[in-house]
Amino acid sequence: MTPLEILELIGIGVSAGFLAGLLGVGGGILMVPAMVLLMNFGQHVAQGTSLLVIIPAALTGSITHYRNGRLLLRDAVFLALGGAIGAVFGSVFALSVEDAVLRRLFAGLLLVSGLRIVLARGLNQRRRETVGAQDA
Amino acid sequence: MAHLLSQTQRSALVLAVIGAVAGVLSGMFGVGGGILMVPALVLLVGFGQHRAHATSLAAIAPIAAVGALVFGRANSVNVAAAVLLAAASLLGVQAGAKMMNRLSDDRLAIVFGGFLIVLAVVLLVL
Numbered sequence: 001m002t003p004l005e006i007l008e009l010i011g012i013g014v015s016a017g018f019l020a021g022l023l024g025v026g027g028g029i030l031m032v033p034a035m036v037l038l039m040n041f042g043q044h045v046a047q048g049t050s051l052l053v054i055i056p057a058a059l060t061g062s063i064t065h066y067r068n069g070r071l072l073l074r075d076a077v078f079l080a081l082g083g084a085i086g087a088v089f090g091s092v093f094a095l096s097v098e099d100a101v102l103r104r105l106f107a108g109l110l111l112v113s114g115l116r117i118v119l120a121r122g123l124n125q126r127r128r129e130t131v132g133a134q135d136a
Numbered sequence: 137m138a139h140l141l142s143q144t145q146r147s148a149l150v151l152a153v154i155g156a157v158a159g160v161l162s163g164m165f166g167v168g169g170g171i172l173m174v175p176a177l178v179l180l181v182g183f184g185q186h187r188a189h190a191t192s193l194a195a196i197a198p199i200a201a202v203g204a205l206v207f208g209r210a211n212s213v214n215v216a217a218a219v220l221l222a223a224a225s226l227l228g229v230q231a232g233a234k235m236m237n238r239l240s241d242d243r244l245a246i247v248f249g250g251f252l253i254v255l256a257v258v259l260l261v262l
């Protein structure tokens with residue numbers, strides 16, 4: 001690994017981790033395209049690497065939330081049990097698909113996610129601004 | 137704060153089904169699945185946004201571990217890159233989780249969503 005690559009990876013990790021903690025997502029949705037576009041990783045390796053990175057990031061974020069009283073472990077356990085079964089099917093499928101095809105599928109996920117966030121949060125924000133204006 | 141801690145009626149089965157769908161998404165795309173779990177927890181289980189975020193993040197660790205194992209067996213994990221990314225993201229995630237306590241994150245989320253759309257287009261034309 002060259003020094004530039006190391007710096008790139010650190011930059012990608014800090015930004016993805018920050019958004020993960022702030023928005024409650026794993027950060028993978030940012031890390032995968034960053035690895036593909038900036039580091040020239042194949043789509044499969046980018047996704048597999050992202051999954052490994054997500055583990056400690058999600059764990060430490062969860063500990064912070066738990067201490068702040070935002071988290072009931074019982075809920076997370078049931079989510080995770082279903083999730084573990086689903087993850088086997090999802091990852092076996094991903095590995096069976098060609099790299100270029102998987103990249104296009106991933107782009108579809110990015111598009112849907114981006115639109116959903118913009119539409120849902122845009123509505124929230126407008127509602128809040130209306131309320132704020134009334135308060136003032 | 138009370139609404140975050142109050143017990144709402146919810147079934148373990150609904151949680152497991154939400155988890156299963158998110159698990160497929162996670163394994164398929166190398167993401168945590170929070171992008172699906174958070175809205176599902178809010179809309180189907182009635183969680184508040186912050187509680188949904190926190191619960192989703194906790195489930196992501198074991199879900200991602202299963203996916204990482206399957207990808208690892210197929211030699212599709214760059215462990216050295218993962219160690220660097222993980223160390224860096226630990227710094228970021230602490231700062232982000234702390235800021236979530238005092239920040240209205242709608243505006244940031246909108247910018248983030250717009251950024252994802254741009255990334256999608258770049259990946260498609262690549």
